[in-house]
Amino acid sequence: MKFKTVIGLEVHLQLNTKSKIFCACSTKFGAPPNSQTCAVCLGLPGSLPVLNAEVLNKAIKLCLALNCEIADETRFDRKNYFYPDLPKGYQISQYDKPVGFDGRLDEIGITRIHLEEDAGKLIHNSPKVTENSSPSLFSLVDYNRAGTPLLEIVSEPDINSPEQAYDYLLVLKSISKYLEISDCNMEEGSLRCDANISINTVDSKELGTKVELKNMNSFRGVQKALEYERKRQEEVLERGERVIQETRLWDAAQEITLTMRSKEEANDYRYFPEPDLPHFFISEEMIERIKVEMPELPKQRQKRFISQYGIPEYDASVLTSEKKMADYFEQCLKFFNKPKIVSNWLMRDVLNFLKIEKIDWEDFSLAPQDFTDLLKTVEVKEISINMGREVFLEMLKTNKKAGDIIAEKGLAQVNDERELAAIIDKVIQANSKSVKDFQSGKEKALMFLVGQVMRETKGKANAAVVQKLLRERLRC
Ligand SMILES: [Zn+2]
Incomplete structure (x- = not known):
């Protein structure tokens, strides 16, 4: 049997505003539990939410970057459900009047982009049970995260493979970083992704039964969960059975998905318009003002790198895939204006180093001037390229400058x-x-x-x- 795969993704992006979406509490990560809360984000009776204007600005930026239609009137709704990390008993979200809709990221449609508040965080204790004691199980709740602004980005089911889902997430993250609207840090939970996947035979006109996947905590995790699920559903169909509509959890340790709940138990959220907030009108002037503030995005920067620096398209796409890398490249050129040489070193040696050491660009500490000093000594053949590579690693290990390492180790080439x-x-x-x-x-x-x-x-x-x-x- 030949199958086709249909995948849709839901991404939750924490916005990096200083304060929360409906109150003035700080959103800083890592503060002592419940130290960043107030009557509004604790949901105390009588408190009233006020929308943080910066949240709407950042949402509109992403809508523009993803070619969305922007609502001229947007509204918040209550999504009702009970959970201990949600003190009000409802989440303020958006239902039928999201900020943005009908967008596009490359070949993948964006259904909608809407705003909502994040919930708090539960911390479950897991005491050791010994022969003589049976300690009580309990959970703690930290409301620091409650009320942190979130953007939910829902894609159309236009994704046809787990690899394509992975690429979509990379590009979405890259754009969000360029816009400087989120830290996009999956470990700290500032970027989260749920997926849905359905499989059907190639000749079938209908879509297969949709299965939702949750609990993936890395982009590779999303890809692996989808790969596992694609195979599992294909096997179900090959046996002549039917795929059950359900939500499944990804178990990263075992690399399998497990049933969480079937459709019968699905929540009915009883959405209704949030009575404590007004409708918001987004004027043409407001959109024009934000357009002026928009930074250069990856695709534009890639084109400029090709025309301005004469580097190959491949180099330009790698260098601009991460804002920090593109910034670093341009800073290097101020000290050493040989774009192709700098590009080669970044793509080969620096990326390799980051990969091996599992370091992000953000944490790459070698100053552009020190880095280009090394490239200059190789360029004038003071040392060979192979020695240059050794010196590069030594610089990162010892924080010493290239010249000092070359002198200390007597590495200078004999050219005389x-x-x-x-x-x-x-x-x-x-x-x-x-x-x-x-x-x-x-x-x-x-x-x-x-x-x-x-x-x-x-x-x-x-x-x-x-x-x-x-x-x-x-x-x-
Ligand atoms: Zn608050």
């Missing part, structure tokens, strides 16, 4: 032809057979002699110069 000539004479004398071989036409013998000179100089000679000198010497 007189100094080299003496060593070459020595090698020629000691290897008369190879000399004869070369002179009788065996090119390989020359490479052996070059190798001997490199050994004598502990690799510090410039191999091209050595070859040139040897040829001169042996031809006469």
Whole structure:
């Protein structure tokens, strides 16, 4: 049987405003529990929410970046459900009047972008049960996160593979970083993603039964959960059975999905308009003002890199995929205006280093000036490119400057032809057979002699110069 896959994604993005969506409490991550709360975000009776204007600004920025229609009138609704991390018994969200709708991110449609408040966080204790004690189980609740502004970005079911879902998330994150509207840190929960996936046979006109997936905590986790689920559903269909409509949880340790609840238990949220907040009108003037504030986005920057710096399209797309990397590239060019060389080093050595050490661009601490000082010494052949790579790693390890490491380790290349000539004479004398071989036409013998000179100089000679000198010497 041949199958087709249909995937939709729901991303929750925490906005990086200083204060919460409906009160003045701080949104800073990591503060002591319940130290950033007030009557509004604790849902105390009689308190009234007031919309943080900056939240709406940031939402409109993302709507513009994702080519959405922007509502001229938007409204908040109450989503009613009970959970201990939700003190009011309802979440203020948006239902039928979201800020943005009908957008597009590359080939994938964006159904809607809406605002809502985040819930608090439950911390479950898991005491050790011993022979003599049976400690009580309890949960603590921290309301610091309650009321943090969230943007929910719902995609159309236009995604056809887990890999494409992964790419979509990367691009969405990249754009949000360029817009500086969110930290997009999945570990701190500032970016979360739920997925839905349905499978059907290729010739079928209808969509398959939709299964929702939750609890993925990395982009790769989303991809793996979808891959697992695609295979699981294909096997169900191949057995001639039906896929059950349900919500399943991703278990990252076991790399499987498990049933969480079936549709019968699905919540009815009884949405109704939030009576404590007015309707908000988004004027053309407001949109125009925000358009002026919009930064250059990845695609635009990629085009500019190609035309301004003459680097290949591939380089430009890699360099602009992360704002910090693109910024770093441009800072380097101020000190060393050789775009292709800088690009090569960033794409090869720096990215490799970050990958191996599992470090984000944000935490890459080497100053552009120090980095380009190293590239300059390689450029003028003071050291070879291979040594340059060693020095680069040493710089990151020791925080020393390139010049100091080269001096300390005596790495500078021997370029002085007189100094080299003496060593070459020595090698020629000691290897008369190879000399004869070369002179009788065996090119390989020359490479052996070059190798001997490199050994004598502990690799510090410039191999091209050595070859040139040897040829001169042996031809006469
Ligand atoms: Zn508050």
